[in-house]
Amino acid sequence: MNTGYKEKRMAVTAIYHIFTFLFAFVMIYPLLWMVMSSFKNTNDIFRTATSLFPETFSVENYVTGWKGFAGYSFSLFFKNSFIIAGLSTVGAVISSAIVGYGFARIDFKFKNIWFACMLLAMMLPFQVIMIPQYIIFNQMGWIGSYLPIIVPQFFGQGFFIFLNVQFIRGIPMDLDEAARMDGCTIYSIFIRIILPLIKPSLVTSAIFSFMWRWDDFLSALLYLSDPLKYPVSYALKMFSDPSSGSDWGAMFSMATFSLVPIFIIFLTMQKYLVEGIASTGIKG
Structure with a gap:
C-alpha cells in the first residue's frame, strides 16, 4: 500500500x-519565435512563420539593425536608453525611500490622508493624466527633452513608496x-539604520524602475521628436514603415538585443527581487 x-x-x-x-513553453513561445526569427532572412520570416528554427542561421539582421537608420546607429539609442533608465531609476529609488521613511516613521499632520491620496494616485492609469501632464510640461518648455521623462521620477513613485x-x-x-539614545537624528537613523535594512526593497524598486523606463515607449512618443534623443523602445518603431516595407529582421534582431540588459539585471538580482517582494508581502 505504501508502494x-x-x-x-x-x-x-x-x-x-x-x-x-x-x-511555460506556450508563454515563452512568442519570445522564442522572435529570437529565432532574428536569425532568418527577412523574406523568410513570415514565409516560414510556422517553423521555429531558421533554414539557415544568419547574423545579417544584427549587422543591418545595428547600423540603425538615417545615419543614426543603435549604439546611440542604447546610450540614450541607459541615460533615461539610469537617471530615472536613481531618482525613483532615492525619493521613494525618503518618502516611504516619512510615512512609516514620522508623524505629521494629515499623514493618513496623504497616504491615501498617494495610493489613489498610484491606481490612476497613465492615460488619465497624460494630457494634463503634457500641457504642464509644454508650458514649462520641456517638450523635446528628457526632462518630462526623468524629473518626475525624482518625486517618488507610488508603488515603490508603498x-x-x-x-x-x-x-x-x-x-x-x-x-536616538545614542544621539542620532531622524536623518542619521534613516541613513545608518533604515537604509541598510531595506536593501531588498531598494533593489526591487531599482529593478522594476529600470525595466519600466527601459521599455517605456509612450513617454518617448509624447515628448521626443529628435532622433538623436530616441531610446531603444522608440527607435525600434522606425524599422516599421506601413507605406512601403518593414525590415522585420532588423527589428527582431535589435528587439532581441534590447532584452539583454533586462535579462542580465534580472538574472543577477533575482535573489533580492524575490526577497523584497516576499518579505513585503509577509509584513503587509
Whole structure:
C-alpha cells in the first residue's frame, strides 16, 4: 500500500511538471519565435512563420539593425536608453525611500490622508493624466527633452513608496529608540539604520524602475521628436514603415538585443527581487 501511494504521488508529480513545462513553453513561445526569427532572412520570416528554427542561421539582421537608420546607429539609442533608465531609476529609488521613511516613521499632520491620496494616485492609469501632464510640461518648455521623462521620477513613485513603507514598518522601533539614545537624528537613523535594512526593497524598486523606463515607449512618443534623443523602445518603431516595407529582421534582431540588459539585471538580482517582494508581502 505504501508502494502504491508512492507510485501515485510520483505520477501526480510527473503530470504536474509536464503541464507546467507545456504552459511555460506556450508563454515563452512568442519570445522564442522572435529570437529565432532574428536569425532568418527577412523574406523568410513570415514565409516560414510556422517553423521555429531558421533554414539557415544568419547574423545579417544584427549587422543591418545595428547600423540603425538615417545615419543614426543603435549604439546611440542604447546610450540614450541607459541615460533615461539610469537617471530615472536613481531618482525613483532615492525619493521613494525618503518618502516611504516619512510615512512609516514620522508623524505629521494629515499623514493618513496623504497616504491615501498617494495610493489613489498610484491606481490612476497613465492615460488619465497624460494630457494634463503634457500641457504642464509644454508650458514649462520641456517638450523635446528628457526632462518630462526623468524629473518626475525624482518625486517618488507610488508603488515603490508603498513597498518601502511596508518594509520599514516591519523593522522594530526599538532600533530607532536605541539610535536616538545614542544621539542620532531622524536623518542619521534613516541613513545608518533604515537604509541598510531595506536593501531588498531598494533593489526591487531599482529593478522594476529600470525595466519600466527601459521599455517605456509612450513617454518617448509624447515628448521626443529628435532622433538623436530616441531610446531603444522608440527607435525600434522606425524599422516599421506601413507605406512601403518593414525590415522585420532588423527589428527582431535589435528587439532581441534590447532584452539583454533586462535579462542580465534580472538574472543577477533575482535573489533580492524575490526577497523584497516576499518579505513585503509577509509584513503587509
